[in-house]
Amino acid sequence: xxxxxxxxxxxxxxxxxxxxxxxxxxxxxxxxxxxxxxxxxxxxxxxxxxxxxxxxxxxxxxxxxxxxxxxxxxxxxxxxxxxxxxxxxxxxxxxxxxxxxxxxxxxxxxxxxxxxxxxxxxxxxxxxxxxxxxxxxxxxxxxxxxxxxxxxxxxxxxxxxxxxxxxxxxxxxxxxxxxxxxxxxxxxxxxxxxxxxxxxxxxxxxxxxxxxxxxxxxxxxxxxxxxxxxxxxxxxxxxxx
Amino acid sequence: xxxxxxxxxxxxxxxxxxxxxxxxxxxxxxxxxxxxxxxxxxxxxxxxxxxxxxxxxxxxxxxxxxxxxxxxxxxxxxxxxxxxxxxxxxxxxxxxxxxxxxxxxxxxxxxxxxxxxxxxxxxxxxxxxxxxxxxxxxxxxxxxxxxxxxxxxxxxxxxxxxxxxxxxxxxxxxxxxxxxxxxxxxxxxxxxxxxxxxxxxxxxxxxxxxxxxxxxxxxxxxxxxxxxxxxx
Amino acid sequence: xxxxxxxxxxxxxxxxxxxxxxxxxxxxxxxxxxxxxxxxxxxxxxxxxxxxxxxxxxxxxxxxxxxxxxxxxxxxxxxxxxxxxxxxxxxxxxxxxxxxxxxxxxxxxxxxxxxxxxxxxxxxxxxxxxxxxxxxxxxxxxxxxxxxxxxxxxxxxxxxxxxxxxxxxxxxxxxxxxxxxxxxxxxxxxxxxxxxxxxxxxxxxxxxxxxxxxxxxxxxxxxxxxxxxxxxxxxxxxxxxxxxxxxxxxxxxxxxxxxxxxxxxxxxxxxxxxxxxxxx
Numbered sequence: 001x002x003x004x005x006x007x008x009x010x011x012x013x014x015x016x017x018x019x020x021x022x023x024x025x026x027x028x029x030x031x032x033x034x035x036x037x038x039x040x041x042x043x044x045x046x047x048x049x050x051x052x053x054x055x056x057x058x059x060x061x062x063x064x065x066x067x068x069x070x071x072x073x074x075x076x077x078x079x080x081x082x083x084x085x086x087x088x089x090x091x092x093x094x095x096x097x098x099x100x101x102x103x104x105x106x107x108x109x110x111x112x113x114x115x116x117x118x119x120x121x122x123x124x125x126x127x128x129x130x131x132x133x134x135x136x137x138x139x140x141x142x143x144x145x146x147x148x149x150x151x152x153x154x155x156x157x158x159x160x161x162x163x164x165x166x167x168x169x170x171x172x173x174x175x176x177x178x179x180x181x182x183x184x185x186x187x188x189x190x191x192x193x194x195x196x197x198x199x200x201x202x203x204x205x206x207x208x209x210x211x212x213x214x215x216x217x218x219x220x221x222x223x224x225x226x227x228x229x230x231x232x233x234x235x236x237x238x239x240x241x
Numbered sequence: 242x243x244x245x246x247x248x249x250x251x252x253x254x255x256x257x258x259x260x261x262x263x264x265x266x267x268x269x270x271x272x273x274x275x276x277x278x279x280x281x282x283x284x285x286x287x288x289x290x291x292x293x294x295x296x297x298x299x300x301x302x303x304x305x306x307x308x309x310x311x312x313x314x315x316x317x318x319x320x321x322x323x324x325x326x327x328x329x330x331x332x333x334x335x336x337x338x339x340x341x342x343x344x345x346x347x348x349x350x351x352x353x354x355x356x357x358x359x360x361x362x363x364x365x366x367x368x369x370x371x372x373x374x375x376x377x378x379x380x381x382x383x384x385x386x387x388x389x390x391x392x393x394x395x396x397x398x399x400x401x402x403x404x405x406x407x408x409x410x411x412x413x414x415x416x417x418x419x420x421x422x423x424x425x426x427x428x429x430x431x432x433x434x435x436x437x438x439x440x441x442x443x444x445x446x447x448x449x450x451x452x453x454x455x456x457x458x459x460x461x462x463x464x465x466x467x468x469x470x471x472x473x
Numbered sequence: 474x475x476x477x478x479x480x481x482x483x484x485x486x487x488x489x490x491x492x493x494x495x496x497x498x499x500x501x502x503x504x505x506x507x508x509x510x511x512x513x514x515x516x517x518x519x520x521x522x523x524x525x526x527x528x529x530x531x532x533x534x535x536x537x538x539x540x541x542x543x544x545x546x547x548x549x550x551x552x553x554x555x556x557x558x559x560x561x562x563x564x565x566x567x568x569x570x571x572x573x574x575x576x577x578x579x580x581x582x583x584x585x586x587x588x589x590x591x592x593x594x595x596x597x598x599x600x601x602x603x604x605x606x607x608x609x610x611x612x613x614x615x616x617x618x619x620x621x622x623x624x625x626x627x628x629x630x631x632x633x634x635x636x637x638x639x640x641x642x643x644x645x646x647x648x649x650x651x652x653x654x655x656x657x658x659x660x661x662x663x664x665x666x667x668x669x670x671x672x673x674x675x676x677x678x679x680x681x682x683x684x685x686x687x688x689x690x691x692x693x694x695x696x697x698x699x700x701x702x703x704x705x706x707x708x709x710x711x712x713x714x715x716x717x718x719x720x721x722x723x724x725x726x727x728x729x730x731x732x733x734x735x736x737x738x739x740x741x742x743x744x745x746x747x748x749x750x751x752x753x
Contacts, residue, residue: 433520
């Protein structure tokens with residue numbers, strides 16, 4: 001941890017969606033969408049299946065390019081990492097997976113092992129260092145993915161449904177890890193379909209429906225007095241059409 | 242006939258016939274060398290073809306797939322003309338040597354390995370692409386990463402190549418010349434014994450060849466299973 | 474290949490295996506530097522086992538190994554024409570003389586002879602067993618349209634067969650005349666399978682094991698004479714060939730020792746080749 005400079009930046013990174021649409025082969029799946037992601041916050045992106053949550057994350061992270069509109073980071077783009085619903089781990093040991101991420105970042109070889117071990121310890125995986133990553137349990141795999149993200153020293157961490165396939169104990173561990181990231185000054189942007197999880201984690205909620213922004217509110221507002229009727233319905237567990 | 246073929250095969254194996262051992266050894270040496278060289282070239286080639294988009298990529302893939310069906314005798318003829326004294330590489334004096342046989346088999350096996358490697362790597366990349374992009378892995382860097390992670394499927398790919406190399410006779414017959422003790426391998430020996438009308442011996446040799454290829458496949462299978470069990 | 478975590482042991486193993494394979498192959502080629510010549514010859518001489526019998530005594534005398542590439546006579550000429558063999562031993566006297574005339578060889582010499590024989594199914598549907606001549610036998614086969622398997626591969630035997638049909642006044646063709654495009658042994662296998670007549674050199678026939686219903690039905694006509702000749706290839710055409718070693722082989726074949734070795738070769742108690750080098 002000593003090697004990671006995760007002090008809270010003076011200005012939190014700020015990402016602006018400016019009339020962003022994603023419409024592969026002419027079929028609009030998301031947008032047009034205009035919103036800001038700013039502040040040192042934990043933003044939960046919510047909405048029913050197919051609302052465009054994952055697309056929004058991939059656009060923000062740069063894995064997809066918008067069909068129209070612009071995404072603009074204020075200043076230069078910050079260091080980012082993303083944790084996927086199903087982590088893709090390489091077919092090698094847990095430790096080697098982390099060393100690989102460090103190698104990709106051109107971390108000098110002699111520093112890799114130590115830093116990889118630190119990251120394993122931080123996420124409670126030191127006993128599994130030599131185990132092949134692919135035989136770890138779902139929760140262990142997700143923690144390994146978080147450890148890998150940690151080694152990328154991100155300023156923004158995107159998480160796409162990181163707990164949807166996990167049991168409660170594993171969910172707790174992942175949520176604790178997310179808290180840890182946040183306390184170290186990392187901006188969190190995460191999707192979830194779980195209202196309870198959102199209540200536990202969110203500072204801010206973005207509600208998407210049919211690929212459009214319905215509501216972006218502070219968590220307290222969203223859960224107590226949503227601004228929109230869809231928000232109200234969503235918070236009360238009703239189905240949105 | 243078949244009975245006596247099995248008996249002959251058994252005699253050959255149990256008797257550890259010196260000629261047979263030499264022929265088997267040469268067959269293995271040539272085919273394994275050819276497959277190893279082809280793999281060394283085809284793995285990065287196939288992976289690059291899977292990862293990079295460039296003009297002419299589609300025709301190249303079609304050509305590779307078509308070359309998988311290249312008749313061995315055509316490959317042999319091409320290498321023959323190349324290595325013949327009257328040919329462009331004639332001065333090397335490689336015709337009718339094991340090296341010429343390796344060259345011919347590399348040409349036969351390379352398209353298979355490259356085309357199948359491309360398929361396997363492309364499949365795996367479908368799974369890995371987002372994660373690798375997220376970590377910031379360049380396309381070039383993905384080549385060794387994906388090849389290593391596809392190693393289990395690549396074992397099968399290599400076996401397919403080895404199967405073709407060890408089974409073909411058309412190419413090695415032409416460029417090797419089936420010279421006793423120098424370029425005679427299992428398949429050319431089988432052709433020779435057949436033309437002598439010594440069918441039990443020919444079939445016996447065939448059974449030995451089959452057993453050999455079977456043993457190598459079994460070995461690779463066990464290796465693959467062990468790795469799979471270990472890596473999940 | 475770049476090294477990256479987890480890859481090293483297996484990669485090292487692979488490269489070591491490659492190294493070993495490469496070295497052992499190199500060792501094979503190094504041995505190939507020894508004194509040897511490549512001889513382009515015919516399937517009949519190889520399939521009968523003649524070379525296995527005579528080459529060791531030549532090697533013992535001279536220290537030269539002879540590597541035989543056994544193909545049809547037509548292909549053997551082609552190999553020699555391209556400079557891929559040091560010496561040539563075939564059985565198509567007319568073709569051999571043309572080869573010398575074309576300047577690819579400097580000299581040709583008779584080495585040995587045997588004869589062609591007509592083989593067919595035991596029941597002999599065309600009745601050639603009692604034919605008075607080879608020409609009559611072929612005419613009988615054509616009249617009965619009995620299946621006949623021809624090499625069809627431009628080999629010495631094939632060329633001899635075509636000359637026989639011509640001199641018999643028959644133009645072979647039709648369903649019954651089957652051009653196989655195969656070596657002598659493969660043609661005999663096929664003929665045995667379809668109960669066809671076939672012309673074979675005596676050596677391959679005697680050494681052939683898969684006869685099934687086939688038997689020797691006609692022999693002895695002098696037109697069935699089968700002469701083998703050895704050629705010295707032209708140093709002008711192909712200076713890079715091992716002419717010295719090849720000359721030693723050529724001379725040995727014609728020498729008393731060589732002729733003796735050829736005459737001593739027997740299969741199933743039968744002499745297959747009759748030495749007839751000019752002893753001038």
